[in-house]
C-alpha cells in the first residue's frame with residue numbers, strides 16, 4: 001500500500017459522483033453562503049458553481065488538490081462570520097462515515113441554516129446512532145435510485161474499470177431550520193428530470 005492509498009483509506013476519502021450532486025441541487029435550494037468542510041477534490045463546490053452558486057468555502061483536513069487543506073473541521077476552532085447582513089450558512093458535505101454525526105453536530109454548532117449531507121443509507125439504519133437521529137431528525141432524505149458509486153481518491157481509471165459498481169446504497173440527508181421534522185423520503189434519479197423530489 002502506498003502513502004496516498006493509506007491516507008485515503010484512513011480518512012475515508014471517497015469521491016461523490018457528480019450526477020448525485022447535480023440531482024440534489026436540482027431539487028434543493030441553498031443559501032449563497034456555502035461551506036464544504038471536507039471538500040476532497042472539490043466535486044461538491046464545482047457542481048454547485050455549475051448551478052450558479054458563487055460563495056463557496058471549501059476546506060479539508062488534508063490537501064487533495066482543492067480548496068484550503070490543513071483545516072480540521074471538528075477540532076480547529078471555526079470562525080463564525082458575525083456579519084448580520086451576510087446570507088445564512090448552508091453546509092454541503094460528504095463527511096467520512098465514521099465521523100458523519102460529529103460533522104452534522106458541528107454544522108449546527110456554527111449556526112448552519114441548512115445542512116445537505118451525502119452518506120451511505122446505512123447511516124440511517126444504524127442502531128448505535130439512534131440517539132443522534134432522535135436528537136437531529138432530518139427534514140428530508142433522498143435515496144439515490146441508481147447506485148452512487150464513490151471511488152477512493154487514489155484509484156486510477158484502469159483500477160476503477162476492473163471493479164464494477166458498488167452495491168452500497170447512498171442518500172442525501174437534509175436539515176433545514178424552520179421546517180417541521182420529517183423525514184420525507186424521496187428518490188433521486190440519474191436521468192435528468194426523473195426525480196420524485
Ligand SMILES: C[S@@+](CC[C@H](N)C(=O)[O-])C[C@H]1O[C@@H](n2cnc3c(N)ncnc32)[C@H](O)[C@@H]1O
Pocket residue numbers: 011012013014015016036037038039040041042043044059060061062064071072073074075093094095096097
Ligand atoms: C468521503 S470524502 C468526501 C470528499 C469530497 N467532499 C467529495 O464529496 O468527493 C471525506 C473527506 O473528509 C476529509 N476529512 C476527514 N476528516 C476531516 C476533518 N476532521 N476535517 C476536515 N476534513 C476531514 C477527508 O480528507 C476527505 O477528503
